[in-house]
Structures are given as C-alpha cells and as structure tokens.
Amino acid sequence: MKRQDFYDGKSFDAYTYFGAHPQNGGIQFRTYAPQAQSICVIGEWNHWQEEPMDQDAQSGIWQLFSRDAQIGQMYKYVVYGANGRVEHCDPYGFGMELRPNFASIIRDINAFAFTDETWMKQRTRNFDQPMNIYEMHLGSWKKNEKDENGWFTYDAIASDLIACCKENHFTHVELMPLSEYPFDGSWGYQTTGYFSPTSRYGTATQLQSLVNRLHNAGIGAIIDFVPAHFATDSYGLKEFDGSQLYEYPTSDVGESEWGTCNFIYSRYEVRSFLQSAANYWLDKYHFDGIRMDAVSRLIYWMGDENRGFNPKAIDFLKQMNAGLHALHPSAMLIAEDSTAYPHVTKPVNEGGLGFDYKWDLGWMNDTLDYMMKTSDERKELSGKLTFSMYYFYNERYLLPLSHDEVVHGKRTIVDKIYGTYEKKFAQLRSLYLYMMMHPGKKLNFMGNEIAMFREWDEEKELDWFLLKYPMHDAFHHYFETLGKIYQSTLQLYEWDDDPRSFEWITINDKQNNVYGFQRLAGTLKPVAAFFNFSNKTQTIHTEDKWVLRLHTDWECFNGTTKEKKEKKSTDYFVLPPFSSIYVVME
16 A cells, blocks of 8 residues: 555555554554554453554554464554543454454455456456346344354355355345444444454355355355445444544534444545445455445435535545446446436446446336235326336446335335235236346345245344245246346346337336337347236237247246147237236247
8 A cells, every 4th residue: 555545545455554464473553543642452462451552753654563463363452532542443454353342353364265267357247248136134044053143154155045046047146234333233234344244254264255156156246335324333433533533523414314424535544444445345355346335325415415415425436436447347336326316327437426337216116116006006107117218228227126125114025015915926926027127137135036025134034934835936936937037038138228128019008007018139039028017807919929938827836827838929918917928029
C-alpha cells in the first residue's frame, strides 16, 4: 500500500498494510487512529497486558512489532482518547471471536493454496451467459446436530451445497454477509469486522476452501457487502479513536433507520477502508461478484429522494466500482437499489455508476402484488405484469425473489399467492415460468425451490421435510426442470438487455388474464410462453405453429393434464385455470 493513496482515498489494498501480518518471524500490527492519545495492544502472548504502540510521526498510523505474537492468537487494541480507555477489535483484523466476545484473531490469509486457475481464467461477468443465483444464509440452510449452535463450517457444507446447486441448475451461490457481526438477527447486515469472515462457520482458510470447491464444481460465488452503515457496538468502528472517524458527526445523517452508523464518504481514509474491504473479498477469497446492499442510501441522503443526492457518496461509488473493475475485469458488481436513479449499470467512463447488474425491485413488487390478487382483480392490473417489459433494456437487471420477501410477516412466495393450497401451487408454477422467461438474470432465496410456507427464521433450518409431501416434491421437480430449460436455452439469456430479445404475442386479452411473449437471440428460432392467470380454462390461438416443451399443469408436476409423448406442432392451445406453457417454434 502507498500511504499517500490511503490518505487520498485511492487505496484498494490497505489490508496489506494495516491489521496484523506475519512478518520477519513475528507479527506486525498497524492501525489508523489520528485522534487517539495513545494505543496499546493486548493479547494472549502478553497475558492481556498493555504493550504501547508507536505513532509514526503525526501520520495517525500506530504500529507495533511483536516477536512473541503468533498466528491463531487473539488480540485487541486499547485506545485512549476522548472517550477514555476503550478496547476495540482491529478494523482490519482477518478473524474475530464468536459473539459476544470481540477479540481479533491473527490469521495468515495467504496460507490457502487455491486450485481454481481454470475457473478464474474463464470467468466472465455473464452478460451473455445464464445466471441463476441461489441466495442463502449459511447458518440456517441446514443444521448440524453435532454443533451446539447447529452450524456447519464453511468447508463442511460444501458437498451438500454443490449437490443442491447442480440439482436445481443454479449457476451461482450468493452468500448473505459473512463479515463478522454481533447480532444474529441482523443476518450480517450490521458489521463489526469488515475483513473478518464470521467465526460462526470457521476460519478464513475454511471459507477460501468453500469458494475453491464451488469453482472446481463449475459454480460461481457472490458475497453480500454493506458499504452504507456499520454496527454501533462500542468495540467496533464507532468513535474508534475517540472521534467520529468512520461515521458522520451530525446526528441527522449519522445514524440509519436500523440504528447503525452511516459511513462518511467525504473522508478519504474511509473510502480507502471500504474500497479495500470490497477488493479483499475478490482478491483473497476469489469471490466472483459483490452484491452491494442498500445502494439507495448512498445515492440519496438517508435513502430519501426528498433529501436530495449525496454527491460525495455517489462519487465514492463511481471511484470504487471503476477501481474494482480495473483490478478484477471479470468480477461482477451488483446493486441492490430501489431508486429510479439512471445509468446504474452503465460504465463510469460513460456517465454511469459502474455496476454490472441492478436488482429489479420494481418487477418483484409488481409481480408479487399481481399474484396476491383474485382473478377478477387481475383484469384491472395488467400493467403489473407488462410494465417491466417497457424498461428491461434500460439497465442490466437481475430479477430477485430474495430473503427480504419471505420474512417479517410478508409471508413466503407461495403463501402470498391468492387461493387454496392447490391453486397456490398451480399459480406458483406459472409465476416461475414467467420469471424464467422474462429478460434478466434470476435470483431465488433458499427455500423457494421447495415452496416453503413457513417464513424464514435464521435460527431454524429449512423445512426439508416438505419434500415428503407430493405437492412440494412435485414443485421441486418442476423447479429443477425449469432451471434446466433456462440454463440450456440461449434465447433466454444471451440478449437480456437488448430490446430485440422480447416480443409480445398476446397482450390485449386483459379481461381473460391471458398473456404470451417470445424470446429471441440472433438467428435462432424464438421460444415462447403463454400464461393463463385466470380461474377459467382459456383457448389460445396463434398465427405461428409451436411445439409444446413444458406445461405447468402436467401430472408429473401434480397438475391435471396428461403429458403426451409425441410432441406435435400446433397453432392453438387449451390452458386449464392458472396454467402456462413453454413452447418452441416449429
């Protein structure tokens, strides 16, 4: 790291300098605390007795070299400042104790030997490739009966996770935040250790092993990153040197709606910290992408458009994204952004924010709202299904049915849908065909693939027992089949942000809740889908002849329609209530 780059907010490798690093037969400690009066290191090797650090001139950089400290040992910084004596974890520490304890742990993050060279060389940002993401919370996917907290380690869960992705045709796993955090109920979105993989599931080396194994199985790995705010615990970043070093000093913008501290982007050292944290996960763990949480909180003050733009934060986003792309040209940057701010996925040098994908939260809200309504109510709500078709090419979109949609009384995806148990499943199958046919990459939260009715709870594993019930097992079979079609059909992904990739076939039959559209790519013959979102049987006539490839009402999916072995082309189809079909041109 170049010191001047750090001070100028241009550093992306501050973690190579700050933190605790094995060096010359000992450990070199460095931290940045310009307003501290003095700082000491306490740890296992010195029996938690204070060893004073020296400040390098007036640089704000405090350092200590210890020949007694060893890899694997715990340590803390004791900071003396305006708040008196406060014990802190290392802001750049590479490991931490399990909550409620907070000592940092000396780790050698260069010890693991990756074997994913082929994957890394062939990796792309998937613009013209299928991308079907499995969003997951590691601690509640499956429970380990042998662990007192029920957790599997990063590497121990790898085999089952790979098998799940292969079975369901997921191309990538997105892991909810793994930076160390104190409160389980925050799911990792209230961070204390931005460079520390949470000790809930093991060590840095074990996480590196998980990513390595995913890559060698042909599966990508994305990590959630929280650049907007951090946890207020006294041992973390808050008032680290006795002053508001990382956070805004004013109360009106200093604290978020979640009771966390908002990062201050006008401080260049904070920019270097966040940029380096993002780069750290791509560099040292080989993650293939970063999903940045709450981007709206950076675009607008407190995420509120009425407060206006936050120009320093927007400038920071552009700088960070441009820098990460320069360092990792094949890594993806994904924005979780609910605003209408333009050009989120346009390159920075073309006037954009520099992300590769943006979550289409408008599509998610409109689609689920439509599915909650009765058949009669849907007649007046056709725009909920059709509006997204008029803007899908404005950005590179990702269609999310994420964890946010299955918690806090919102009900799960299947339970949101109007109707009886059987009718919910009939419509759920149509919903997922609509999702897979719609332009844009795909994301589903764990449990969606088995149609869970219980809302997600981070303390409980998924209801895998549901697969013993015919309706859930049949839906899982349908989900697998649909994933295979998506992953193997170029027309469904190659031109995702190209207006030529989409054409309506049936859009004017609103009173019958019938829709149809086709997807195209290059000179390939189109593929299409027809949807009956009504509670009555509908007959669809088309100008072209199509061959049926999938019917959501087939008996194998627990529907009522018998599958015919001989697939003949036809220009009309009969769709039972709430059913849909996928067809290819003759």
